[in-house]
Amino acid sequence: MKKRGVKIALIGVVVLAAVSAVVMLLWNWLMPVIFGLVPINFWQALGLFLLTRILSGRFGFLGSRMMMRERGNHLRGKWMNMTPEQRKEFINKRRNFRFDHPFGGEHFDMEGQAQQGDGGK
Numbered sequence: 001m002k003k004r005g006v007k008i009a010l011i012g013v014v015v016l017a018a019v020s021a022v023v024m025l026l027w028n029w030l031m032p033v034i035f036g037l038v039p040i041n042f043w044q045a046l047g048l049f050l051l052t053r054i055l056s057g058r059f060g061f062l063g064s065r066m067m068m069r070e071r072g073n074h075l076r077g078k079w080m081n082m083t084p085e086q087r088k089e090f091i092n093k094r095r096n097f098r099f100d101h102p103f104g105g106e107h108f109d110m111e112g113q114a115q116q117g118d119g120g121k
Contacts, residue, residue, distance in 0.1 A: 016046070017046075019049060020042060020045045020046040020049055021042065021045070023045040023046075023048060023049045024040060024041065024042055024044075024045035027039070027040050027045060027048070028040065
């Protein structure tokens, strides 16, 4: 059991070092030429990589994606089990908190969906 944990830790360190090296190489290849920024070293690349992972909220590598796949989309399942009245109430609550759809309300237009379901009549 300990050997497996040590192997996983070593693989993690190697992957982190490889990703940091790639970040450093890409930065030093592109950023000075495009934006006139200074080249960075390995440790700065590692810090930059970790900072972007933290700020984007995706600090886990594969585990978080695998867990999301196993759990499924909770909100979608909840939406599919709602009655049309519950869906309208849910949408109205979201609108009260300014969570409108970014491309307009037609995405959540229940009356329009009902008309389309009846052949657009």
